[in-house]
Amino acid sequence: xxxxxxxxxxxxxxxxxxxxxxxxxxxxxxxxxxxxxxxxxxxxxxxxxxxxxxxxxxxxxxxxxxxxxxxxxxxxxxxxxxxxxxxxxxxxxxxxxxxxxxxxxxxxxxxxxxxxxxxxxxxxxxxxxxxxxxxxxxxxxxxxxxxxxxxxxxxxxxxxxxxxxxxxxxxxxxxxxxxxxxxxxxxxxxxxxxxxxxxxxxxxxxxxxxxxxxxxxxxxxxxxxxxxxxxxxxxxxxxxxxxxxxxxxxxxxxxxxxxxxxxxxxxxxxxxxxxxxxxxxxxxxxxxxxxxxxxxxxxxxxxxxxxxxxxxxxxxxxxxxxxxxxxxxxxxxxxxxxxxxxxxxxxxxxxxxxxxxxxxxxxxxxxxxxxxxxxxxxxxxxxxxxxxxxxxxxxxxxxxxxxx
Amino acid sequence: xxxxxxxxxxxxxxxxxxxxxxxxxxxxxxxxxxxxxxxxxxxxxxxxxxxxxxxxxxxxxxxxxxxxxxxxxxxxxxxxxxxxxxxxxxxxxxxxxxxxxxxxxxxxxxxxxxxxxxxxxxxxxxxxxxxxxxxxxxxxxxxxxxxxxxxxxxxxxxxxxxxxxxxxxxxxxxxxxxxxxxxxxxxxxxxxxxxxxxxxxxxxxxxxxxxxxxxxxxxxxxxxxxxxxxxxxxxxxxxxxxxxxxxxxxxxxxxxxxxxxxxxxxxxxxxxxxxxxxxxxxxxxxxxxxxxxxxxxxxxxxxxxxxxxxxxxxxxxxxxxxxxxxxxxxxxxxxxxxxxxxxxxxxxxxxxxxxxxxxxxxxxxxxxxxxxxxxxxxxxxxxxxxxxxxxxxxxxxxxxxxxx
Numbered sequence: 001x002x003x004x005x006x007x008x009x010x011x012x013x014x015x016x017x018x019x020x021x022x023x024x025x026x027x028x029x030x031x032x033x034x035x036x037x038x039x040x041x042x043x044x045x046x047x048x049x050x051x052x053x054x055x056x057x058x059x060x061x062x063x064x065x066x067x068x069x070x071x072x073x074x075x076x077x078x079x080x081x082x083x084x085x086x087x088x089x090x091x092x093x094x095x096x097x098x099x100x101x102x103x104x105x106x107x108x109x110x111x112x113x114x115x116x117x118x119x120x121x122x123x124x125x126x127x128x129x130x131x132x133x134x135x136x137x138x139x140x141x142x143x144x145x146x147x148x149x150x151x152x153x154x155x156x157x158x159x160x161x162x163x164x165x166x167x168x169x170x171x172x173x174x175x176x177x178x179x180x181x182x183x184x185x186x187x188x189x190x191x192x193x194x195x196x197x198x199x200x201x202x203x204x205x206x207x208x209x210x211x212x213x214x215x216x217x218x219x220x221x222x223x224x225x226x227x228x229x230x231x232x233x234x235x236x237x238x239x240x241x242x243x244x245x246x247x248x249x250x251x252x253x254x255x256x257x258x259x260x261x262x263x264x265x266x267x268x269x270x271x272x273x274x275x276x277x278x279x280x281x282x283x284x285x286x287x288x289x290x291x292x293x294x295x296x297x298x299x300x301x302x303x304x305x306x307x308x309x310x311x312x313x314x315x316x317x318x319x320x321x322x323x324x325x326x327x328x329x330x331x332x333x334x335x336x337x338x339x340x341x342x343x344x345x346x347x348x349x350x351x352x353x354x355x356x357x358x359x360x361x362x363x364x365x366x367x368x369x370x371x372x373x374x375x376x377x378x379x380x381x382x383x384x385x386x387x388x389x390x391x392x393x394x395x396x397x398x399x400x401x402x403x404x
Numbered sequence: 405x406x407x408x409x410x411x412x413x414x415x416x417x418x419x420x421x422x423x424x425x426x427x428x429x430x431x432x433x434x435x436x437x438x439x440x441x442x443x444x445x446x447x448x449x450x451x452x453x454x455x456x457x458x459x460x461x462x463x464x465x466x467x468x469x470x471x472x473x474x475x476x477x478x479x480x481x482x483x484x485x486x487x488x489x490x491x492x493x494x495x496x497x498x499x500x501x502x503x504x505x506x507x508x509x510x511x512x513x514x515x516x517x518x519x520x521x522x523x524x525x526x527x528x529x530x531x532x533x534x535x536x537x538x539x540x541x542x543x544x545x546x547x548x549x550x551x552x553x554x555x556x557x558x559x560x561x562x563x564x565x566x567x568x569x570x571x572x573x574x575x576x577x578x579x580x581x582x583x584x585x586x587x588x589x590x591x592x593x594x595x596x597x598x599x600x601x602x603x604x605x606x607x608x609x610x611x612x613x614x615x616x617x618x619x620x621x622x623x624x625x626x627x628x629x630x631x632x633x634x635x636x637x638x639x640x641x642x643x644x645x646x647x648x649x650x651x652x653x654x655x656x657x658x659x660x661x662x663x664x665x666x667x668x669x670x671x672x673x674x675x676x677x678x679x680x681x682x683x684x685x686x687x688x689x690x691x692x693x694x695x696x697x698x699x700x701x702x703x704x705x706x707x708x709x710x711x712x713x714x715x716x717x718x719x720x721x722x723x724x725x726x727x728x729x730x731x732x733x734x735x736x737x738x739x740x741x742x743x744x745x746x747x748x749x750x751x752x753x754x755x756x757x758x759x760x761x762x763x764x765x766x767x768x769x770x771x772x773x774x775x776x777x778x779x780x781x782x783x784x785x786x787x788x789x790x791x792x793x794x795x796x797x798x799x800x801x802x803x804x805x806x807x808x
Contacts, residue, residue: 156775166775214642226741230634237743238618241775248737249771261771333652333737337630339641367653367665371560371570371645 010187011085013147014060015404020045020053024084025062025401029106030205033081054080061222062086082106086141088396089149089186091130092195095119095169095222098126100133101389102142107205107397112292112389119154121373122172123181131185146188148400150392151178152195154221156241161295162192165240169223191395195244195388197234199381200227201392203344207382212342216334217381218245218327219347222271245334246270250326265330269323271302271347276304277319282295287315306352317355324356328363335368335376346381351382414591417466417490417551419808424449425456429486429805434609436510437485458484466490474575486510491546492800493590494555495534496599496792499523499573499626502530505793506539506546509611511731515546516793518806523558526576527585531795535589548642550592552804554796555582556599560645566596569644573627595799599623599792600647601638603785604631606616606795607748611786616746620738622649623751624733630738639640649738650674654730669734673727675706675751681723682709691719697781721759728760739772739780750785757784 016022028034034042040050048381057063060079066079092099096119112233113133117126117160130151137143151162157171162179165331177182183190200217203209209217209229217227236242239384246266247259248370254263267273282290289308294300313342331343343364345357361378381387420426427447432438438446444454461467462484470483486509495625496503500523505516517537521530533591534555541547555566559577564571566583579790587594604621607613612622613633621631630647632639640646650670651663671677681702686694693712700702710721735747747768749761 207442214639228741230639235618235634237776238745239743239775239778241773242741242743243745244773244776245737247773248740249733252733259773299671329653329656330737333649333734334741336648336652337632337646337738337741339646339648341642369645369648369651369663371643372641372648374643376642379528 011145011147012017013188013400014062014247016060016062016401017056018053018403019220020049021057022402024053024057026081026398028063028080029397029401032106033079035079036077039080056271073102083217085144086147087145088393088400089134089137089146089188090198090389090392090394090396091134091149092198092385093117093119093126093150093154094132094195094388094391095154098129098133099385099389100130100137101250101386102134102137102146103164103390103393105147105397107390107393109386109390111140112386113132113137114385119170120172123176123178127178127182127185130182134186138326146186147197148189148191148396149186150198150394150396151182151190151192152198152223152388152392153178153192154195154223156239156244157192157194157236158234158240159193160381162190164192171222175346182197182290189396191399193234193392193395194225194227194236194240194243195221196225197236198227198389198395199346200229200234200344200388200391201394202383202389203346203381203390204229205394206390207387208344209342214338214340215342215344216331216340217346218331219345220269220271220327220345220352221347223266224270224327228338245330248330248333250329265326269326274302274305274319274323275300278308280314281315289313290316302352309352309355320352320355321359323352325363326361328360329367331360331378332367335372340376341373343376344381345378345380346384346387352377415549415551417592417804418466419775419807420464420466420494421460422457424453425461426806427539428457428461430802432467432484432486433801433805437483439474439483440481443484446591455676462777489548490551491549492797492804493538493541493547493550493592494600494602494793494796495538495553495798496556496789496796497523497530497534497558498599498792499558502533502537503789503793504534504541504792505797506538506541506621507525507797508548509551510803511794511797513790513794515541515544516790517541518789519690523574524576524736527580527582530580531589534586538590550590551591552593552595552800553586554602554798554800555586555594555596556602556796557582558599558629560599560643560648561596561640562644563597563640566594568596569626570635593800593803595803597638597694597796597799598629598631598640598644598647599625600629600631601640602793602795602799603750604633604638604748604795605798606787606791607750607785608633608636608795610794611748611791612748618742619746619748620735620742620744621748621750622735624674624731624749624756625751627670628674628731632742637779649734652734652737654733669730673730678706678709678723678727679704682712682720685719685723686793691717694720695716700745706756713756713759723760724756725763728763729761729767732764733771735764735782736768736771739768741778743776744780747780747782748785749782750788750791 020046066081076181083339090101164173178192184330196219224246226245249263251263257264257267282294294305305316451573470485472480490509494505568577582596600623628650630649651668653667655667659671661668661671686698722807
């Protein structure tokens with residue numbers, strides 16, 4: 001099964017031999033156990049051709065027989081499923097936390113861990129956390145090893161090489177060979193992507209965007225980013241920076257932004273901006289609740305604003321509404337431009353929930369043309385903080401389930 | 405060759421039988437005459453399989469032999485080219501003019517006509533113009549009939565059905581069955597698309613965007629729209645309104661727009677807005693040149709502003725610069741979001757030329773992040789007013805050169 005190399009057992013996971021096998025594997029991943037007959041219907045292969053490909057997949061060990069399927073009139077056919085021993089590791093590195101999940105081949109989460117961290121510690125320190133979290137998950141018994149790992153980082157990625165590029169909030173990460181380094185350490189194939197793209201893939205695979213071809217997924221964390229899905233595929237742009245909406249200008253002479261410009265969306269609304277605004281309101285004595293929280297914790301976060309709003313604090317509510325309006329301004333433009341079938345809002349501050357959503361919706365429905373908004377749902381993500389890690393597992397499964 | 409039906413000769417153009425033949429036809433369209441050997445290299449078909457497909461295409465009459473190719477060592481192979489009798493009609497209906505071109509199968513323009521028109525006359529009147537222009541082109545000897553026609557209209561289109569939908573500047577066009585009606589009249593297959601998408605396809609086929617996979621094509625005419633190309637394919641959005649950037653807000657409390665909102669890009673900068681601003685400047689005595697032109701013509705157009713600017717009129721130059729800044733604000737946001745490999749600016753007011761371009765560039769390079777703009781050319785279209793008609797011919801050729 002494996003080859004030991006410097007303490008790491010490298011699992012020798014087989015890869016499909018051709019595009020037909022790849023399609024069959026992805027079908028089993030997305031739909032679960034399936035009869036040969038059903039699979040033949042879905043992939044449009046002749047019975048004999050299908051039998052050849054399934055037999056080859058059985059030989060590689062990527063799929064296994066799974067009992068007899070219900071009769072469809074003739075001889076009962078065997079069910080086929082992905083090997084139950086396959087394991088993917090999904091890693092979602094945010095600006096302030098790491099989320100790690102282990103999934104089976106159908107991307108069901110078998111175990112996950114979350115821990116706070118500061119991405120500014122740099123890649124070496126951060127990946128030590130990741131490896132120790134992966135080891136803990138292994139020790140808990142959910143995996144013996146990994147057949148692949150997907151890694152999300154909070155900045156643009158040169159996707160083909162799996163290398164972060166010019167990440168504004170991640171000093172020390174520029175050009176770090178994440179893919180290569182982690183592939184060595186974990187002993188399995190690794191793919192790297194921007195965290196927002198992975199959140200979009202997660203919501204597409206198992207969340208609210210399951211049946212939508214063209215959609216946007218806006219992640220509000222420390223910063224703000226947007227995953228773009230076109231025809232079911234993540235669109236990454238020419239240099240991997242597509243969806244970088246945090247620096248779209250919302251106020252010509254607005255606040256100074258870390259990027260050097262003024263009036264960027266992120267400077268006016270993001271997890272960080274919200275925390276800053278809340279601290280100011282607390283210090284100026286405008287909110288008793290926020291002041292109390294500031295006194296207790298020494299600092300405020302977006303979660304504090306969310307909690308204060310839930311408790312009816314007028315200043316906190318107003319901060320969220322104002323932020324939603326700013327975000328809505330930008331999303332309205334994107335809706336006019338991209339005409340998506342769905343807009344998903346997720347990330348750390350979705351605790352802001354329905355107040356934020358109402359504010360965003362009001363702005364978008366007011367500002368975009370009816371043809372683009374007529375049937376446009378704007379909704380919160382379904383998977384919460386797990387979306388990124390599930391998307392990461394999906395990313396690496398796409399890779400492992402494609403011809404080598 | 406054809407079948408007469410109500411005065412129209414319906415040409416019985418063959419269609420490719422499979423995806424391989426379709427690829428070969430498109431290859432010959434895009435690269436011109438080609439040897440069998442070269443084609444085999446490009447489409448990755450075995451020699452024998454290629455021979456079968458080429459022979460079938462020769463039988464259908466879609467391709468013809470075209471002399472012997474230079475020797476590559478062995479037996480000299482025959483060149484193959486698309487049938488020289490194939491003709492496509494490309495029709496670009498703008499808000500105020502119609503451009504019609506006849507092309508051969510390689511989409512070379514063999515003849516074209518342009519005439520002013522008001523799209524508000526409604527589809528019946530407009531298509532009478534189109535049919536009479538097509539008849540004139542036939543009479544001039546460039547075509548005996550058409551193997552297909554592509555039609556661009558200045559509004560959103562439900563692409564699968566070829567029907568304009570809720571076109572803001574086109575009363576009477578909503579739901580008009582353009583595709584069906586013109587297919588009857590012209591006796592050939594017809595495809596309909598938004599004029600801006602066709603301009604993008606034209607510049608992609610024969611203009612400045614030839615080798616670029618992901619790009620934006622901004623058309624400044626009476627209104628403003630944007631063609632979006634993703635991986636070489638036009639992206640039309642969920643309801644066909646993608647690229648509708650004219651109503652993105654550039655000024656929160658800005659000018660009233662026909663759409664009912666305030667501060668839309670189109671209200672601040674477009675052919676119509678520019679003409680309005682110029683007339684106001686003329687009436688207020690701020691520009692002698694514009695006043696003189698207004699007195700002569702009774703009204704001003706974007707072309708007048710362009711001419712006045714070329715003659716050094718300071719007010720005209722300032723109007724163009726200010727407009728370029730507004731447009732640049734919007735494009736900057738789109739560049740951050742979409743991370744294109746190229747931005748093309750075209751349409752009727754490209755007479756505004758380099759002054760406009762300089763202003764747009766300044767704004768985009770200032771406002772978008774370096775990662776997205778580092779290698780981003782922002783250029784004028786190469787094909788001028790012919791771009792839309794060439795794109796329309798390209799659209800229908802994609803249809804004709806795909807399996808029935």
